[in-house]
Amino acid sequence: MCFSAEAWQDYREYVEKYGADISIKDFVILYGDRGAGAKIKIPKGMDTPFMHATTGEAQQVRELIERFNAEQVAKLEQDLFKQSRRLADAERSLLSKETVKAREDVRIATNKIAAGRTKLADIKRTTAKPGDGRIFPGAHGLVLVSEGGKRVVRPMRYQCRPAGKPAVYDRKYPGTYNARRDNLEGFWKGQFGHSHGLMVVNTFYENVEGPAGNQVLQFTPRTGEPMLVACLWSHWTDPKGLEPDLLSFAAITDDPEPEVAAAGHDRTIINIKPEHIDAWLNPDPGNLGELYAIFDDKRHPFYEHRIAA
Template identity: 45%
Template sequence: MCYSAQTWADYRRYTRAYGADIDIREFYRLFVRRNGGAKLPVPKALEDAFLNDPDSKMAEIATLIRQHREAEAVRLQQLVFEQKARLVEADRQLVQKLTKKWSEERRIATDKIEGALQKLAHLNRAQPRDSDSRIYPGYYLPVMIWEDGRRVLRPMRYLCRPPGKPEANDHRFPGTYNARMTSLEGYWSGVFGITHGVVLASAFYEHVNRHRAEQRSLAEGEKVEDVILEFKPRPEHNMLLACVWAHWTAPGKEDLYSVALVTDDPPPEVSQAGHDRCVIPIDPSNLDAWLQPDRNNLAESYRILRAKEAIRPYYEHRIAA
């Protein structure tokens, strides 16, 4: 499964490269909801794109982002203040008597202070990093779709909830950020052949067992260790990754746009590295055909997905930083 991906979080890249229109209303709604207290994580690069966009139409969204960052900075500063007080009390108690309870209190306070300071530094950092564009399950990212005769870029949650499915499925099936090709006419039948999209990505990341990544058996007494591998196409390039998306609605509930990357059996180099799934890149010549599927001609959608064999790159891997 594609646990994480290095995506095009900057919407302006889609507009320049593919002429996609921005669904400003949905981006605005996303940031309004987040400022209202909803937990809607977005990659930093997406925020920075709005903050650096000279287009006056993006000014209201930029204001929402600044307000959120200011509020988050205040929250983190308050957390540091509280945990420093907790640390002082733990040190005071430990001087009197060394106990497991206060040693643990000291450890927790120290960890929380360090974590909050790291988040503050990340929040205020002006120098961009590749990691600013990385998305994880539950994150919102730009997805390119077809609507009203044009390519449109809309923010969607990377954890798909098809129409008619209950909210509980988000927790019952936490892996629904990926749609297995073999399940497209099963669990995903409400979106496959109906609502397709693409996400631009330069790398994807997977959890694997270290011994499998090192292509060896577990040593006697060795415990299974999890590592995260980064897979990058060689030569390096941005991939048009196939996905299916959904517009979920329910009475009294917020509308939800969400997306899942389509995955299939891996090529040999991914399998040998210890993983059993792989994303599916779309041939650029098939882009608009994929974005405009025909429910009555699923064979064409499958043809586009299987055309990956002609364009699929070699995926080089390394342990992610």
């Protein structure tokens, strides 16, 4: 499995490195749906290229980001005021009498104030930092696809809901952020050979059970080269028209690289070679063997690992 990854979230990198166009309309829809109350998680790194936009739909995205951030700041400040008052009341109570409730109120309020200040600072900061591009299942990331023979970068949710399936699939199959190679012609037959994408990743993270219990390990190619992760994606629409459209994707996983297996994990994402990009993005459903050959010719950088902070 690829539980989370530090991925490219600035669309300009895809434009410069891979000659991609940007589907700006998708960003307007995504940020608009979030602003309207949809539970959409967007990494801060995806906001970056829009923050100085002054024209067109890019400016519209910036305004949606600013409006959403202002609402979040207002909520956090209200909660900080509430928790500060709770803390002060509990501390006054403790001056006259030691009680379990007052002591617990101090602990809870202190923790919530610290967490709230951290979130507030993160929303307000304008400088980038490591982790801005990290995505977890359920969050949105950038995916390179091909449309009419042209490379296009689109924002998609990292947990694929196949077209035609009910929305309940998100709960029924929570692991659909990854697609196993040995099940591509089974569960994923509607996407394999039809709708392919690539996610560019610098490092990925896995949960591994060790002697000391569960640990999160970070894997990074020793070469330092970004990984071109083979993905499947889908455009889901609600037949009843009650829910917004959903673009979503899954990263394909294969048997583990030896060093990943030695670290205790049983799957590895497929890191394809640059020369296979167009063949992968423009699949022939009548020649699945060619697609498997791309997997067999994947890159094998040594994935160094360390315990994640």
